[in-house]
Amino acid sequence: MSVSTAPVTHLARPHRPVVVAGTLGELRGPTSGLVELPLRLWWQPQRAFDLGVHTMLLWMYENVLREAIRVDELRSYLDGPTLARLWPELNLPRSVRAAWEARHPRLRGCAAA
Secondary structure, three states: OEEEOOOOOOEOOOEEEHHHOOOOOEEEOOOOOOOOOOOOOOOOOOEEEEEOHHHHHHHHHHHHHHHHHOOOHHHHHHHHHHHHHHHHHHHHHHHHHHHHHHHHHHOOOOOOO
């Protein structure tokens, strides 16, 4: 019996693979202030997120992680240390969480404070 060595593809939604950054260090997005997501990432009329409001910060990260189709979108809007800190609180589809944790095992070890 042979064992498949094909990489597992995690889907953010049908027919769309999850995009994962190569390293957490390359994520150098904003950590404060107001951030307006492009319509492609957040299609509501009010697209600005106040990163000083914890729930808005979580909401923005959840949406970027689910909707990004290019690594540059992750780099533009996410910050590596902030992502690691928020990881236990993020409400993500299992496939998105699994893809990120497969590439960045240290995220699995992030415990809620």
